[in-house]
Amino acid sequence: xSQYGQDPGWGRAPGSDDPWNQAWSGRSQPSAGQPPAGQPSAGQPxxxxxxSVQPQYGQSGYxxxxxGQPxxxxxxSAQPQYGQxxYGQxxYGQxxYGQQPYGQPTYGGRGLWNVVKPGILALKPLEFSDxxxxxVAVIRHNPKATILVSLLMQVVALLVxxxxxxxIQQAVATSSALGRDVAESIGLxxxxxxxxxxxxxxxxxxxxxxxxxxxEAVLGRKPGISQVWAAVKxxxxxxFGTSLLVFLLASLPALLAGGxxxxxxxxxxxxxxxxxGTVAIMVMAGIVVLLLALVGTIFVSVRTVAAGTETxxxxxxxxxxxxxxxxxxxxxxxRVFGALFLVxxxxxxxxxxxxxxxxxxxxxxLEGVGSASSGDPNLGVYGVAQVAANAIPxxxxxxxxxxxxxxxxxxxxxxxxxxxxxxxxQLDDVSGR
Numbered sequence: 353x354s355q356y357g358q359d360p361g362w363g364r365a366p367g368s369d370d371p372w373n374q375a376w377s378g379r380s381q382p383s384a385g386q387p388p389a390g391q392p393s394a395g396q397p398x399x400x401x402x403x404s405v406q407p408q409y410g411q412s413g414y415x416x417x418x419x420g421q422p423x424x425x426x427x428x429s430a431q432p433q434y435g436q437x438x439y440g441q442x443x444y445g446q447x448x449y450g451q452q453p454y455g456q457p458t459y460g461g462r463g464l465w466n467v468v469k470p471g472i473l474a475l476k477p478l479e480f481s482d483x484x485x486x487x488v489a490v491i492r493h494n495p496k497a498t499i500l501v502s503l504l505m506q507v508v509a510l511l512v513x514x515x516x517x518x519x520i521q522q523a524v525a526t527s528s529a530l531g532r533d534v535a536e537s538i539g540l541x542x543x544x545x546x547x548x549x550x551x552x553x554x555x556x557x558x559x560x561x562x563x564x565x566x567x568e569a570v571l572g573r574k575p576g577i578s579q580v581w582a583a584v585k586x587x588x589x590x591x592f593g594t595s596l597l598v599f600l601l602a603s604l605p606a607l608l609a610g611g612x613x614x615x616x617x618x619x620x621x622x623x624x625x626x627x628x629g630t631v632a633i634m635v636m637a638g639i640v641v642l643l644l645a646l647v648g649t650i651f652v653s654v655r656t657v658a659a660g661t662e663t664x665x666x667x668x669x670x671x672x673x674x675x676x677x678x679x680x681x682x683x684x685x686x687r688v689f690g691a692l693f694l695v696x697x698x699x700x701x702x703x704x705x706x707x708x709x710x711x712x713x714x715x716x717x718l719e720g721v722g723s724a725s726s727g728d729p730n731l732g733v734y735g736v737a738q739v740a741a742n743a744i745p746x747x748x749x750x751x752x753x754x755x756x757x758x759x760x761x762x763x764x765x766x767x768x769x770x771x772x773x774x775x776x777x778q779l780d781d782v783s784g785r
Contacts, residue, residue: 470779471572475772478763483691484698487755490562490569497565497580498751502558506743506750509554513739516546551743555750560584560591562754563664570762571775587664594663594670598656601674605648612641654689655681661761680764688760695756703745710741 468475472489473482491498561580568575575583584591620634658677662668668676681688765771 471570473570475775477766486759487752490566490755493569494565494574496577498562501561502747502751505554505558506747509550510743512550558750559754560587560664562751563661563758566755566758591660591663594659594673597670598659602649602652605645609641609645613638654685658761661758680768699749703749707741707745
């Protein structure tokens with residue numbers, strides 16, 4: 353028999369005189385297979401412990417999670433299940449909280465850039481490629497208000513320019529004592545310069561109509577010639593005034609450069625003994641002045657490019673239109689310059705390929721007529737051929753350049769003023785277009 357305070361042997365049977373066994377002698381003993389009182393049964397967790405039941409194959413037990421799921425009483429694991437997004441991360445193809453789904457509009461007018469395209473272009477800032485394809489799209493959308501109007505204007509201008517050219521040449525030839533060839537050459541130059549006036553007027557009349565037709569094409573509308581004229585007839589004279597003001601501003605650097613070059617020439621003439629170094633300095637100074645004049649002219653032309661369109665679209669006066677154009681092009685000089693330069697370069701090559709063969713063919717044909725009638729070639733026929741050959745390519749180039757300027761202005765107004773919202777408000781039914 354063991355003493356009190358000593359542990360009984362592990363093999364001691366119940367009912368011995370061990371004090372611990374005697375303390376439990378008055379209590380009921382559990383039956384076979386049952387745990388003592390106060391003890392959990394097999395498979396049941398003790399107080400404060402998680403259950404220990406083992407799950408069946410493919411199932412998660414009570415309080416236990418499957419792969420990647422947190423256990424009872426523990427924080428969720430930072431690792432997601434295979435194919436499931438992490439906590440707080442969007443599922444594949446779904447936008448994150450506060451972000452816009454791809455291709456869906458956001459709140460407000462600007463968010464409709466990707467979906468609203470009522471006409472030839474979507475109502476959003478233009479891509480640079482739109483400056484090449486946009487003018488062609490305008491002409492294809494409404495050829496009557498663009499190409500046909502340009503054709504009519506150039507025909508009227510030719511009917512005025514050709515008689516003026518021949519009349520000036522004839523007047524110079526009969527009143528000059530320099531000889532027939534010299535007189536006809538002078539008459540050719542003077543006649544070409546004078547005939548350029550009706551041609552310029554015809555081109556200027558095309559501008560407001562094409563500018564209005566461009567905005568209507570962006571909105572998906574196709575007005576006729578009478579409708580376009582009714583819309584812009586009150587803006588023709590202000591458009592002429594704006595064009596004249598822009599021309600004078602762009603010519604100002606050239607005029608200043610001309611004065612500077614004249615001063616250099618006068619200084620050179622007054623020099624008593626100009627040496628080679630002085631001559632070289634004066635020549636370099638003249639070249640620098642001319643380059644500065646060219647840069648100034650280009651700069652002014654780019655910054656005032658939107659003045660004509662503002663006159664037509666916003667009904668501004670010439671001065672206000674120039675000021676507004678200066679503000680619109682602020683920060684976008686190189687973008688506007690690149691669009692104008694590249695499109696004009698391509699257009700010049702195309703029109704040159706058309707006008708040179710026409711001038712050659714017309715010159716040869718008219719020379720044959722002149723030789724048959726008078727016995728010798730008439731230099732005046734070249735003037736007529738030149739005017740006609742330059743007018744024919746202008747039928748296409750005039751509306752293309754007017755549409756390009758309108759699209760440049762549209763792009764600037766959308767970027768600076770939110771003009772796309774203004775255009776949206778002019779649509780009758782956005783969802784139906």
